[in-house]
Amino acid sequence: MYSLNKRIGGNRALPPKPILAAKRRRQLHPFFFSMGPVALCISSVLLIGLMAILYLTQLGQAVTANQRLQDYQAQQAKLRRQNQDLVYVISQEQSPGYIASAAKSLGLVPTDPKTLHVLMVKNLELIREIEPQIKP
């Protein structure tokens, strides 16, 4: 049978094949138990896939949370803006000028100081405090 040794014509003694060493090398112990290369490849791929799924799931959740957070922030900004507008409207309608014009439109007229009559009651004493025993 044709072999490389014959072809190059060497009669040198070949070293013994390291069958046991190779076998030992192929018997890997990544998880504290022996595993062949094919099994290792498959489990590595599965592991990486699992990690990728976990990562993508988390990423998806993060993106969703991010979107939800943005929505909340937008809603908060909108509500804050509405609140500011309402505060403005309330303060505008509480202003004396607005009340005066509203009263005027309803036909009310301001008190004319010239029509004021102050009645002077002589010797009138202020009632400071009603005595407890005569309180109803």
Place this chain on the structure above:
Amino acid sequence: MSVELRRARNRQMLIFLLVCVGMVVLMGRLYYWQIVRGDSLAQAAANEHIQNQILNAPRGVIYDANGHILATNVVRDDVYIEPIQFSADHGPDIFQSALEKLVSTLHRILPSVSEETLYKDFNLELQTVRIASRIDPAQSEQLRSLQLPDIFLEPRTWRIYPAGSLAAQVLGYVQQDDQKSVGVYGIERQYDQLLAGRPGSFTAEFDLSGNPLVVGASAEQPAIAGADLTLTLDSTLQYLAQTALADAVKQLDAVSGTAVVVNVRTGAIVVMAGAPTFDPNNYGKSATLTGCLGQESVFFNPAIYCAYEPGSTMKAVTMAAALDQGLITPDTTFNDPGYRAFNDAPVVVNWNGLGYGIESMTQVLEHSANVGAAYVAHDILGPDRYYPYLAKFGFGQATGINSQEETGFYRTPANSPTVWTPSDLTRQAFGQSIEATPLQMAMAYAAIANGGVMMRPYVVAVCNNNGHMVTTQPEVLRRVISERAAMLLTGMLRHSATDGFAQPAQVPGYTIAAKTGTATTQGLSSDQTEASVAGFIPATNPMFVILVKIDRPQKTIYGGTAAAPLWKYIGQQLMWYYHVPPDAV
């Protein structure tokens, strides 16, 4: 070695060399992109994703004494278009029709923006163009719901004054542009740093829509909101006084006017009104208006910026100085022939040229006799005993209510040794040759009303800086005159109100102590006056000092006829508003 093997080796060598060359080229490119251009490209990439947003601090709210809002903030949108993007999005065949449709829609929602302007803006070679600013919330909603292409809204915070022109000259306004907001005039300017707060920043990665990726790495320095201020002003009284003042100025065909109400016990300013005034929401419209006899912009508060010759209201101060030193009593008499010649000063005559014969000091105030006041200042007091009192009453000095207020001026032998003459003294006694602001004059009367003790005037009652509250406590500045002198002078001023020219200021049911003033200006005809009334109510237990000044009234020119009716109105409203029991029994 066979030829076949050599060829195979040569091919291997060639491939190896080609691979080496390729590797070298790749390494070179890698070096170029990673080392030579690395930093700039990394920066460009970071700029693409990482943005730094400035977080604007909300400006502090200003309240009146009752918690009603005088100045606040609202968010309004600016409308932007993207002309270049619009051209890119629409091919030449549909560009015109799409533009016409968009312009028509925009003009329907924003009628203030003309179609011509919109066409012009869309043809500009710019990324963005602002076509409208501060649009109404309804317009914003319409634009948002339509989702028009290449149009976007940019929210901006605006300062707004819900009560319009109410206390505008006290508040001032805020000048806003794209970069910053600055308080101009009044409280907005004086407390600008406090009101403005401190902007923050937010650095984060942003998505294509410009939304921050808050889950990723981000850094935020929150904005610190501006401080809220509560003023001592009462909106209702301010409105009543301000509208009545504006009416009086109009009715009397006057140039301008001022009204000030001070709480006697605390020095708190209750009302500070000027006419003409302005609307801080549309301050640009009033840019050409002037107040303070046309000397100052209408944006200045005339009560603290508009110094004037106070006229006869000053006679109370002259009497106060003499009473406090025990040099006169209300019953001290002298002969008033209607004029008085001084050996070192020109003759002083009474305003109406009349002589009153033997008259008491009380009658000097009743008659508003210039001769009597000049006699007291020149013959009884003299400069050494008169000027210290002007200083104690606060004339020629800032009241401290505003860092840039007018201080007024009067000549004394000390500050004007070369130009001062005894004529200054005799004239200052009845309010000429001295300039004072309406607030200074009001505070002088407040000191008399407060038993001779002058309080520091203030307009900001509370400053709430994000929960850190600072409340202004009433502060005694100094004793100006003795309690007895104040009491005697109050009695004299009550006579001035019951029997003198301040009679029209009398409020039914209440005692008042008041003095009128009708100041003329040198170089102007004698009918160009500044009519004023200063006094306090109720006189038996003073609560409020009121000063009313009408500049150059034409219908009637005297303090008693032009300013006193308004003084009465404000006094009456004050008593009603605070439910003060009548004391004139």
